[in-house]
Amino acid sequence: MIMSLQIWLPLNKDLRNQGVKDSTVTSTNATINDNGKIGKCYSFNGSNSYLLGTHNFISNNTNEWTFACWMRLNATTTGQTLFSCRSNTAGTGITIFYYGSQWILDDGARWQFTPTITIAKDIWYHVCVVRKKGVGKYLYINGVLDSSTTTTGTPTIVNTTLYSIGCCQNGATSVSGNPLNGYLNDVRFYN
Secondary structure, eight states: OOOOEEEEEOOSSOGGGOOOSSOEEEEESOEEESOOSSSSEEEEESSSOEEEEEOSSGGGOOSSEEEEEEEEESOSSSEEEEEEEOOSSTTBSEEEEEETTEEEEESSSOEEEOOSSOOOTTOOEEEEEEEETTTEEEEEETTEEEEEESOOOOOBOOOOSEEEESSOBOSSSOBOSSOOEEEEEEEEEEO
16 A cells, blocks of 8 residues: 655644645644754644644545654643544544553544653654554654554544644544643654
C-alpha cells in the first residue's frame, strides 16, 4: 500500500504556509513561537488554544494511517491531545494524546502505550503513531519503535468534517478536553 500525505502543517511560519492537501486550518489562540524544532512552531497554552481543520479524507478511511509530528511539552502530568477527529463519543474516529507517562490511542479500541522513553518537559521529541487494519498499532519516538500492540478497534465512520490539533474533539463540531500545553512542529497525517 502506498501512503499518501493528507495533512502537512509545517507550523513554522503561519497558516498560509501550511502545505495542506484538501484541508483548511484556522487557529484559536494558538500562537507562533520562534523556538521550533524546525524554524518557528505553534505554541499551545494548555487551556483554550488549538488548531481546527476541515478535511474530506478521514471519514472515508479510518483503517490505516500514520500521524507524525515534533512536540515539546511544557508539562507532562495532564492530558495533552496531539490530534483528534471524532464525533460525539469516545471510540469514534481517532484521538491521539499523551497522559502522564502513557500514550493513548483511541480508535474504537482504546489502547494505552506505556513507552520505554519517558517524555520530559522542555525537550523536543519526534512522535509517530501508525495504525494498520487488523495488524496493530505502533508508537515510534525519535524514529525508534517504542511500543506496539496487535489490538485494533473498528472506529465508526467519523461523522464530522473537522479535525483538531492541540485539543480533543468531544462532538462533531465542538472542541474541549485534554488541551496541549507546549509546542508542535511539522505535523503530518498520511493515509
